[in-house]
Amino acid sequence: MWGPVPKVLPFSVQSLSTDEIVGQGTLFFNAGYETTASTLNFASHHLATNPDVQEKAYTEMKDLLGDEEPNFDNIGKLKYLDNIITETLRICPPVFVIHRRASETIQIKGLTIHQGQPVFIPVLALQRDPQLFKDPNSFKPERHDEKSNPLSFLAFGYGPRICIGMRLALVEMKIALVHVLRRVKFERMPNTKDELTFKHSVVLTPAEDIVLKISPRF
Ligand code: HEM
Incomplete structure (x- = not known):
């Protein structure tokens, strides 16, 4: 049987040890890049x-934006770009499974989850569930114009342990895309896949290279 979830965390909350500082620092790099x-x-x-x-x-x-430099203050104007990033994260969530440990025994629809039991939440499968998203394998940024159940989009997780870098990630990805899309166009090549497939990895990784043509905009 699963053990109870410890009430007191097994490390000091008074100060961080060197190992904890190194661990947190490494996590930030791994989780962020x-x-x-x-x-x-x-x-x-x-x-x-x-x-x-x-x-x-x-x-x-x-x-x-015109010729303005994209920055934290003006990037919020780009609602469609925001939809593109949300749709990318829906269809290809880099963290495709999140996990929790039950703090108490609970029954959900006849299924008992025991105290201390680990629970894996299949983010990718959930975000491609046709009951939650119509035509789930199609890339449709417009679908995010309408509000949906927040629990149907878990690319950054949910609750008190939601991704701590979410806002930074969204701002930096939008700024990067503005810089790139202003200058170049992404185009298909004859061997560009219609749909990406993935291989076993810690973060979602394409099974084959993503092949694209990049042409300058004039
Ligand atoms: C597209 C970019 C990113 C995605 C999709 C992402 C996704 C996630 C997910 C799914 C979790 C687990 C949340 C949960 O269990 O509820 C997480 C946690 C975390 N992320 Fe991110 N993340 C991104 C960018 C970043 C960045 C840029 C940083 C830091 C600069 C970062 C730092 C962290 C940290 C430290 C945690 C652990 C938080 C905790 O356990 O309290 N992430 N992230």
């Missing part, structure tokens, strides 16, 4: 395979 880089890779693929979406994003940034 690969996740944002992967999301930008997945976004590039979806923009190349959905040229109408890419043009709409380009028009939005031209109309609302």
Whole structure:
């Protein structure tokens, strides 16, 4: 049987040990770099395979930002770009499973989850569930114009342990995309896949290289 969840954490809360500082620092690098880089890779693929979406994003940034440098204050104007990132994270969540440990025994729809039992939440499967998202494998940023159940989108997790870097990640990914999409266009190549497949890894990793053509905008 699963043991109870300890009420007092098994490390000091008075001060951090060197190991804890190194652990937290490493976690920040691991959690912060690969996740944002992967999301930008997945976004590039979806923009190349959905040229109408890419043009709409380009028009939005031209109309609302003009030649302004993208920054924390003006990036919030770009609602469609925000939808593109949310849709990328829905269809390709870099953290595709999150986990919890039950703090007490509970019954949900006839299923007993015991105190201390680990629970794995399949983020990717949930975010592609046709009961939650119509035509779930299609890349449709417009679907995020409407509010949905917040528990149907778990790319950053949920609750007190939600991703601590979420806001930073969203701002940096949007700024990066504005800089890139202003200058270049992502296009398909003959061997660009319609749909990405993934291999076993800690973060969601494409099974094959993402192949795209990048042409300058004039
Ligand atoms: C697209 C980018 C990112 C995605 C998709 C992402 C996703 C996640 C997810 C799913 C969790 C677990 C949440 C839960 O269990 O409820 C998490 C936790 C965390 N993330 Fe992120 N993350 C991203 C970017 C970042 C960045 C940029 C940083 C730091 C600079 C960061 C730092 C962390 C940390 C420290 C945790 C652990 C929080 C805790 O346990 O209290 N993440 N992230």
